[in-house]
Amino acid sequence: MTWGPTLYRMLNGVFCVYKPKGVHCNSVVEHIQRNLARDLNVQPCYPYERKMREINPNPNIKMPSVATEPKSLTTLSDHKLVLGERYIPSDFRVHFVTKLNKHSSGVLVCSVGSGREYLSAIKMARYLRVYHVRGKFGWATDNFSPKGKIRNRSTYHHIKKSILDKVCATVQAGHQRFMFDYAGVAQDSQEAYELAAAGIVRPEHSDTPPVIYGCHVIDFNLPDFALEIHSINETQKYLMKLIHEIGLELRSTAICTQVRRIRYGHFTLEHALLCKHWTAQEIIRNIATCRHLLTPNKLLTDMSITKAEGDIVQQLTDGQKPSLIKHGLDKS
Amino acid sequence: MFSKHLAVYLFSRAGPLSFKNLVERRWGLFAVHRYSVASHTGNIKTEDKDESQILQPTSGENKADTLELVQNVSVTGVTGVAKIIGNHDEQKNVENISCEGKEFLKATWEDSKTVELAVTKEKEFQTRFVNSNFRTISITAELGASVKPKKLLNRHVSDSRQLTVPRVDSELTEHEQRTALPTSAYNFAAYVDHSETLSSLVKLGVDLSAIEHKGREICDFILKMDFNKNVHPYILFYRKIGVTDDELGKIITKCPYIFQQDLDNLQIRINYLESKRFTPENITEMVVRKPHILLMSTERMDAKLGFYQKKFKLTGHEVRAAIVKYPKLIVFNKDDITENKFNFHELMGFSDEQVKRIFISSPRAFTEPSSLLLARFDFLHNTMGLSHETLVQWSQIFRCRVHILEQRHRYLVSLGRAQYDPKKENYVSLHALVTNVDADWCPEIAKTSVAQFNEFLKTL
Known part of the structure; x- marks a missing residue:
């Protein structure tokens, strides 16, 4: 069991899915958001859930046993049953670049969380x-x-x-x-x-x-x-x-x-996640594998390097901040 | 008129904010809204203001009547101070100004009294003026806060999403009650620690956050319940019909409306089901799976059971078997069932006898959306070439999603293993086709590895 917010923090980056035919890209995004919320909510998400807990059933069966009250919970108003699920689908900002229409299938590059900053860079790279x-x-x-x-x-x-x-x-x-x-x-x-x-x-x-x-x-x-x-x-x-x-x-x-x-571009079928693999675990793993596709030499296509100014290229190779990539391409 | 607005806007914008401030607070609008409110003597000053935001209070026929003005004002901004400044001829009472559900001012407003609110993010507060003869009230905002007067009405308006005043524990003094409990809130969390009922429900495993989505009425009802009087008898009732403790929370979460029913009526409904020769175990299972069936009156329940018996020409035993299999049938819409029966009979071409067999073995197929049902049949019959009789033999196939059918069937075709005739070798039954996860299905049925199957899926 992993602490939910830890997983949430790991969900920042670019990943790649295989869009099946017959669904819109927006449905794909909603599907992913729902799955992520589902997967994170089964993990411990509230502070009291982190601690080890013992459940002691009530021996006097006057009332049903108090089985849902964890020991480390100080006030009931912090209980998951009161506050509800910690994550809802809209908590996950999932976006995609270069859509595929409903009847087509294939590689679709998506981002979650702060990975969105890379999407504009990917779009500007004008990949083949x-x-x-x-x-x-x-x-x-x-x-x-x-x-x-x-x-x-x-x-x-x-x-x-x-x-x-x-x-x-x-x-x-x-x-x-x-x-x-x-x-x-x-x-x-x-x-x-x-x-x-x-x-x-x-x-x-x-x-x-x-x-x-x-x-x-x-x-x-x-x-x-x-x-x-x-x-x-x-x-x-x-x-x-x-x-x-x-x-x-x-x-x-x-x-x-x-x-x-x-x-x-550099995203191929091997990277793409099938519909059945759109889970938090697989997406986090995919973000890690896609990370090496987001290096400056891959995001900056040939023409933009020749046109971009020298200091920007230097910055990119040092820090690789996507916002800088964007500015660099705007100038070129 | 327009230029005046613009001038005020620009002036105010340029005033206390430096350029740096503006850049820093790009999203915090800065504006001054000033508007006047007439007293019940009925004169209105129209200064620079938006007409739509001001409604003239209807003056009471009797001038001695108390005129209440309730004004919802929302303050937005990054940080800053919003002021409420009153200009008036006579003394006026500002009954209360509440903000975020907390009343924080109850005072007589003196001349040039100013109330300041620190704005952190977004606040909504409400002012109520009682018996006031004030002429103008201005609400201003500084430093990145913006004020939006929402409505000005002559009666109390409450937000429809808010819960109303909860049940108050009698042990608390009046002062404690006021300080401890907010008068309204957006969810149960504010009351759980103070209410015995709510905390007991949570301990039972009831998901209060799920009940909040069921609408305001039921929330208000639950908030006002007394545990010993309203909840305990129902728990005893559930135990009497054999519901275990683990399931209680789930049942109440699914159907909190049970508390609004009369206990005697519930017993009558149970008696009715028993008279229809449902065994006690069946009844328990049905209530656990679909607690809503106890909300139906015996007349309606009887009509529903009669409907199924007549529609599909079933015996009493068959009706019972179908209902026990899928208790939702009791509360399901008759029209949808009729439509799906038509689909099975007329559009898909099953005979009456076959439709009946499908209903008995898989009643849930009749509650599927008809468009999905037709799409599934289209694929099974026209693409996979299965006969009607084959489909009837394992009618649960009508609940399988098309994309699963399609993926697995296409894969078997590509391997040359799509053999659905039981008389030949390498027979793949419908059950074997759609059940099991891929990890088991691929080696057992397709005789390949999962990786190969995944590779195939990426060519679809």
């Missing part, structure tokens, strides 16, 4: 996200998902894997141009060359349109197919629409049957 998206040829629906209203039926037997590969390559190539536009440099300038040489060219901020860095076929079994998509600033709706458009490009139609985020 990797998705596995499944599609199915032959239908078109109004919202691109299998549950929407069917708008169109089509044939798909003429589609070959090589053609699909080609279309995916076209999509990827089409976005190469946008990369430099959204990064704020001219495509044929020296600056663009240096950016490209330094590594991945990220958009300037998180409000630009989606950029696709990679798109290739990982599974092809008509009418089903699966793509792996690397992107930044995308939404799940955008990816579903992309499947629809790929279908049209191939003179057929396609719906999107699954969107699964398998990686969010």
Whole structure:
């Protein structure tokens, strides 16, 4: 048995969950909050509960035995039955970054307590996200998902894997141009060359349109197919629409049957906690494993280090305060 | 009008606060609200004030009547001082100013009398003026405190969330009563040490904090109870029907309304259940599991039992078995049961005989929300391809959540082990599919490790 407030103090940091499909991100947050409150309340939470106690039943059975009154309790008004549970779900400030919509599943980065300060830094880092998206040829629906209203039926037997590969390559190539536009440099300038040489060219901020860095076929079994998509600033709706458009490009139609985020920057499936593991113990353990993903060299992506001023980088490597990271990126 | 407001606001803001103060107290608003209150002679001065916050007190027909003004004022801010300053022509009595449930001033207010309140976080206090002929009252705040006059009414208004005055122990003197007990509070904690009833209930294991969520009426009722008169007979009653001491606290927490019932009526209800040939052990179990059944009159209980018998064409023994299995059926809404019976019969396509068998073996399935029930059936029948007869054989499956079904079924499919036909080998029964925790289920049914199952779950 651990002292409840000790656990509460340990619940500060960033962790990573596997969001199942069919639930909203906010429901995930509520679920986690409920679980945390449940797990902490079974631990000793009030001062009198810390002490060893003896229960001595009353030998005269005139009245029911006074079994709930702990010995170390001085006044009854401090009793758990009077004051209620020490923790309620809203005591746990759980937030997430870069939401997943209801129909998609995958890695969702969350914070609890003071870990929220890191979320803005994670958002500013504009990590690359990797998705596995499944599609199915032959239908078109109004919202691109299998549950929407069917708008169109089509044939798909003429589609070959090589053609699909080609279309995916076209999509990827089409976005190469946008990369430099959204990064704020001219495509044929020296600056663009240096950016490209330094590594991945990220958009300037998180409000630009989606950029696709990679798109290739990982599974092809008509009418089903699966793509792996690397992107930044995308939404799940955008990816579903992309499947629809790929279908049209191939003179057929396609719906999107699954969107699964398998990686969010340094956060991968291995870190993600399954729904059944959203308990206080597992989350505290996960916070510890995710801590090494929050070092300055991982939070400051290449471009921001070159743009950030020297003293800020120095501060970051010394103290790694997220608020400073934020200021540094604002300046850059 | 607007500019005047603004000027007052800006002036007051710029006044005693330095810039540093403002920065430090970013969230503490600073403002001066001044407003005037008319006496019952009926003249109102309108200085700079918000109309909506001032109501003219209705002047009594008889001028000799005491006019009571109750004013709820809340003071917010980080730290600071709020002042109540009175300007008046004649003498006035300020009956009391209470703050945080404690009365701290009862005095005749002299000319230019000032009451100062130290504001630490947020305070709400109430002033009551009796028989006063004052002209203006101003409430000001300094140093980061802000004053919000809430309401000005001509009668006493109390917060609906507050509990009212509790039962007072007769041993205490009048003075002690006033000092010891607050007149109102937001929970039972303030009274537990003073009230024998409440402390005895806590010792029984009653969760008073849970009762607080059941509304103000029952809280007031419990607060005013006398242990020997109101509680003890009920405890004896529970013991008589065979409830053990450990369960007493839970029962009272679940259903504190039992104290509002007449003891004779409770006995009549128990007698009724016995006359319907429920055994005493059954009755005890039913009361422990759903204490609310004792709140129902015998007529309603009889109608409910008759409803189930007629609806599902059951024998007396079958009704009893179902009720004992799930006592909540007695208090459950008839319409929901009817709707779910319709769902089972018409939408899912079970025959009358099958519906009856489901009710007898798993009555709880009929109390599930109908949308969930349909979703479960959809998955079991259309995705897993189970026949109606198979589902009837283990009807508890209707209480299993869809995502559990889906995860385990999909995993078995991926392993090639989803074999639900009892005549073939490697048969997986519905019971085996959904019961047990993953740590046991994976090696026994799926014949894999839990880690592999978890890995699979991350591909869904």
